[in-house]
Amino acid sequence: MTRMNWRAGALVAFALLGGAWLVAESVRADEPAASDAAEAKDWTEHMGKLPFVVGREAGEAEAEFTGRPPMYFFTTTW
């Protein structure tokens, strides 16, 4: 009986640990990377009708592609 309880306890512990690991992994996968944080914000009101690229890296790549240097618009959401 004691042996059965021990086995049952081990199974429950294993299941709980597995569940906790799965939850941790899913949370990690949903967390935006720091570079994506700016893109995730709604900049519509800031942008007006200008076709802005968000973020320096993406902006520089676009600038090189189009041959037009960056016009940096530094702003924040308050």
Add this chain to the structure above:
Amino acid sequence: MAGSAFTNEDVIAAVTDRFTPVLIDADVDKKTPGQYGASGWPTVVFTNRKGEALKKSVGAVPVEQFLATAQAAGKDAGKPKPSKDYKALVTAQEELDAALEKKAPAKAIAAIEKIEKVGRKGRILDAALAAKEKLVAEGKAAVETAVTESDADPAKALKDLKALLREYKGLSDVEDAAKAAIPDVEKKLPTDDK
């Protein structure tokens, strides 16, 4: 600033003609503003291809003042030097716009294929994919119309379906729909026409 200057047509033209508008979230990127001496928001810095600051506009300024700054910076920046891929993309976009206006699916599909070949994510590719989706819907609707009208005039319907196969070549959804419809329409033809 954004509420007025960035919706002004002259400002939009002056900026997009010479610059790539890049929004930097100062909450996230704390390095770049410092490199360009920006410490208050909003601040706009126009740069040249070497990454050097040409002109700066700080805080909320009148539209006319911002336009003058953008135009002066544009003169300093000089004419754009686009990559070959960008030139190809813009040319294909112009071809696509013209084809859509003339309702010429075959030419539109050819232009979309060129844009897809460049394979660069962005507004031009997004617009091309949206146009492709619309063409598929139009093509499939045209096939359905031909099938519906085939009871009255199967010969004309067959001709229309074959024309759709040519016009929408490259759009497998439309091609498949037309190919699937043709045998049924052929069955409706008078014996002499088969």
